[in-house]
Amino acid sequence: MNPVLKLLMETGGQLGIPEMARVLGLTEDQVKAEIEELKRQGILLGWRPVFNFSRGEDGMVRAVIEVRITPERGGGFDRLAERIAKFDEVESCYLMSGGYDLLVFVSGESLHKVAAFVSEKLATIEGVLSTSTHFLLRTYKEQGFLVSPQGEAKTRLDVSP
């Protein structure tokens, strides 16, 4: 596997390009070129900070929606899934095995706005058979980060044999 990709997977993109270059013994331009190549291949989509919204002033409401849709001859689920994925409210959208077809993560500023999105936009799309919406109540882990990490106090000795 490409060393830049391995380091990104290990550090979650927390090292900047200069630091990555130093760790890997490459020039910054080489690291940038590798990153561009990963983007071009569609392996690296991008990166963004991970927030714990329950700690912010304005709470963010998030919901996960199970959606059943009608597959289409030729395209299967793709056309409808891609159409749903394009809404700004949709954070993630996956085709699933099991009792429903799409699992859609949505977020909005209020319960009302999320509910309105589901009932007015999502459920009304031709081909959507049913939706089942579950609101997220509390976050314990987000994208690999523990929301209330324990043991933050330093426990390793400074020098040991």
Add this chain to the structure above:
Amino acid sequence: MDWSKYIARHVINLPRSGIRDFFELVARMDGVISLGIGEPDFDTPWHICEAAIYGLEKGRTHYTSNLGMIELRRAISRYVERQFGISYNPDNEILVTVGVSEALDLAFRALVNPGDKVMYHQPCYVSYHPSILLTHGVPVPVPTYASDNFALTVRGLEEAWEPGAKILVLNMPCNPTGGTCTREQLEQIARFCIEKDLIVISDEIYAELTYEGTHVSIASLPGMRDRTIFLHGLSKAFAMTGWRIGYACAPAPLIEAMMKVHQYAMMCAPVLSQEAALEALTNGQDSVLRMREQYMRRRDFIVRRFKEIGLQCHLPRGTFYTFPNVSVTGLTERDFAVRLLQEERVAVVPGTAFGSGGAGFVRACFATGYEQLIEACDRIERFVQKLSSSKNSVRSE
């Protein structure tokens, strides 16, 4: 009161650990980046901790067999067979101990008569020399050299050998040097041990953290299983230092002798740590491989940086330590370490803490985060540049 009157003479005469001295110096300072640590920076993988919690829920709070839980000994037997190709009977050839440290102490106490000569390569882990002294043995150090990548060579053994030598302690991969032995080197050592009738105590705690070639245990070589006490543990590979679990594998009469000491001194290893170890050996291999790959990347970075800085540093073939030579700076290893700490707030351990063969070297551990490693190397670079510019200005005066 004259306390020394009451304390045993051989304990009074035991030298103080160089690591402890240095630890006390570091503990008084703020803002230190420590490369002086001898343990993984990873926490124990959660599935292993969770197994210990489940052990508590199941009410596993009692003594276990002196040898350790039979399920754990079976898991150790399978693991050692798979990883090292040596087969031990879980019923009477495996003893679970409180870390490899206890296993090492048991091996010495079971084998050493007062005055017996014990060979060990040096620089080495801090406890070999004092542990030999505590059992009234006679330490016979065998020097290893940077020019051999700190591998133990049969040439070195032949030079250091003394009539009456009984035991050879091996620690490959080696703390502090990161040295390992190739299969060919080990085969030569094995022939030497058979010829000189030496028992080998092989501390292979860093075996999984081998980056160059594959780790070979001396116990797996022809004729060696019967004269080797194979010591291993979970501290390093599974990031379980605080759990204190190690084990010894050897022919039944040797394990029986060690067990005699263990049953009176320790009774058994803590049961919850044994539960955790069982989970680690059964399901922990993926975590080991992931951590190993990350250590290797850090190793390559720090060795490259030492070279850029102008410090000679051989490539450690195993462990998470580098052992650069700092004599180019004109300082002794101790002055280098103390001044680096005082002037740039980076802690490394002076090589002489690991025996006189460490003179001119320091141990720098790379089991720490990238940001700290990058910053520590920058600080070391600044320190070395400052030293060399002041040296040059002295010369030109």
